[in-house]
Amino acid sequence: DGGITQSPKYLFRKEGQNVTLSCEQNLNHDAMYWYRQDPGQGLRLIYYSQIVNDFQKGDIAEGYSVSREKKESFPLTVTSAQKNPTAFYLCASRVDGSYNEQFFGPGTRLTVL
Amino acid sequence: AQTVTQSQPEMSVQEAETVTLSCTYDTSESDYYLFWYKQPPSRQMILVIRQEAYKQQNATENRFSVNFQKAAKSFSLKISDSQLGDAAMYFCAYRTRNSGNTPLVFGKGTRLSVIA
Numbered sequence: 001d002g003g004i005t006q007s008p009k010y011l012f013r014k015e016g017q018n019v020t021l022s023c024e025q026n027l028n029h030d031a032m033y034w035y036r037q038d039p040g041q042g043l044r045l046i047y048y049s050q051i052v053n054d055f056q057k058g059d060i061a062e063g064y065s066v067s068r069e070k071k072e073s074f075p076l077t078v079t080s081a082q083k084n085p086t087a088f089y090l091c092a093s094r095v096d097g098s099y100n101e102q103f104f105g106p107g108t109r110l111t112v113l
Numbered sequence: 114a115q116t117v118t119q120s121q122p123e124m125s126v127q128e129a130e131t132v133t134l135s136c137t138y139d140t141s142e143s144d145y146y147l148f149w150y151k152q153p154p155s156r157q158m159i160l161v162i163r164q165e166a167y168k169q170q171n172a173t174e175n176r177f178s179v180n181f182q183k184a185a186k187s188f189s190l191k192i193s194d195s196q197l198g199d200a201a202m203y204f205c206a207y208r209t210r211n212s213g214n215t216p217l218v219f220g221k222g223t224r225l226s227v228i229a
Binding site for chain 1: 119122146148155156157158160163165204210214216217218219220221222
């Protein structure tokens, strides 16, 4: 089945530790996105990548880093510089074309203790 | 920068009734796309309906329809014959029309409850 997978579904980390969230897609999509969702805040863009080895900062990139070494993979690292990392993280991808649907993964709930 | 505003944090509707969720947006562009996404308790985002700004005809998908008012920059979602499965967060989103893969800009969402 084609789709986007995010692992793990729930992730717990101690304060001060870096953590990497996985996002893999087998849809052959060029563009991939990371969003953060907090209650009452909607979805806010962290980073996005339109092509392999290229990515752009979104609205709330501080404290996060990404890489795009393969078309299928777009991992997100939450660093210790992120002040309030506890949130729900959504990965998405889309084939080229503005009208095309943006598909989402099931999300990862990160809790920093 | 474009912004999307959903002024109703929460809404409720009786089963089988009709409900309208509001969305306004701010842009200086004339050509763009608008979307409504649904996020049920599973938290999986699902596309409900989309509209191309250059099309005057309002989009419809079964029980879901939109009222697109370009001059007013308004894009409301109407759900007819509401069902228990419609209970979810609903997000309005905007995307500019260009050749790149620009991200969606989302509103803060409206939580819809359906009362049996």
